Amino acid sequence: MAQTAGLVLFAHGARDPEWAEPFRAIADRVAADRGDLSVKLAFLEFQGPALHEAIAELVAAGRRVIHVAPLFMAQGGHLKNDVPKLLAEIRGRHPGLVIDLLPAIGDVPELRAAIAGWLTGTVPGTPA
Amino acid sequence: MAQTAGLVLFAHGARDPEWAEPFRAIADRVAADRGDLSVKLAFLEFQGPALHEAIAELVAAGRRVIHVAPLFMAQGGHLKNDVPKLLAEIRGRHPGLVIDLLPAIGDVPELRAAIAGWLTGTVPGTPA
Numbered sequence: 001m002a003q004t005a006g007l008v009l010f011a012h013g014a015r016d017p018e019w020a021e022p023f024r025a026i027a028d029r030v031a032a033d034r035g036d037l038s039v040k041l042a043f044l045e046f047q048g049p050a051l052h053e054a055i056a057e058l059v060a061a062g063r064r065v066i067h068v069a070p071l072f073m074a075q076g077g078h079l080k081n082d083v084p085k086l087l088a089e090i091r092g093r094h095p096g097l098v099i100d101l102l103p104a105i106g107d108v109p110e111l112r113a114a115i116a117g118w119l120t121g122t123v124p125g126t127p128a
Numbered sequence: 129m130a131q132t133a134g135l136v137l138f139a140h141g142a143r144d145p146e147w148a149e150p151f152r153a154i155a156d157r158v159a160a161d162r163g164d165l166s167v168k169l170a171f172l173e174f175q176g177p178a179l180h181e182a183i184a185e186l187v188a189a190g191r192r193v194i195h196v197a198p199l200f201m202a203q204g205g206h207l208k209n210d211v212p213k214l215l216a217e218i219r220g221r222h223p224g225l226v227i228d229l230l231p232a233i234g235d236v237p238e239l240r241a242a243i244a245g246w247l248t249g250t251v252p253g254t255p256a
Contacts, residue, residue, distance in 0.1 A: 020202070
């Protein structure tokens with residue numbers, strides 16, 4: 001059990017607590033499909049837990065490999081500047097912990113294709 | 129030609145101009161697949177064009193039906209408060225224009241499933 005990896009779905013956060021609902025739904029689905037992963041949510045601002053809190057919980061539960069999936073549309077200042085700083089600080093607190101950072105949603109070709117495909121199929125055609 | 133609809137991919141925007149790259153890629157793909165739509169990008173802040181500018185261009189080109197796809201992960205204050213205000217103002221400027229607002233990415237079940245499926249397939253399994 002101490003061998004299972006952790007997955008943190010890391011989202012921006014918002015003042016409106018309902019904002020987090022889609023992320024909870026995604027986390028539940030991944031957890032249901034991947035019993036070998038401990039799945040947690042974390043947020044950059046406005047709501048908790050923070051990234052370091054979610055990771056500390058996974059470490060306390062024996063996880064030594066943590067995958068962090070930033071559920072951001074694209075890479076801007078948050079992913080380029082804030083997240084590397086947060087991860088450096090977290091690595092300092094947990095020597096030997098392996099943290100693997102996944103790409104942003106918009107940097108994953110199959111997810112860009114899924115969004116484009118949904119738009120292509122959803123937006124009504126021009127009336128004749 | 130005056131019959132074709134417009135589609136505006138509306139994203140948050142960021143100080144880093146590279147942030148917009150995934151949105152440009154999605155817009156190009158939808159435009160390639162849907163020759164009947166005029167596809168434009170617009171941004172809420174930090175970069176342009178603004179939503180009202182993109183829509184004004186489409187109206188000037190004869191579009192009378194505009195679909196707005198908010199490329200936001202989830203619905204928070206921006207989509208619940210800012211966007212309805214922007215759309216009310218835009219409707220006031222363009223009487224008779226039909227504006228159809230699509231859901232946020234995280235509110236589309238098939239896109240939540242695509243994200244969950246990508247995570248399920250991408251995060252490495254626990255070593256034996």
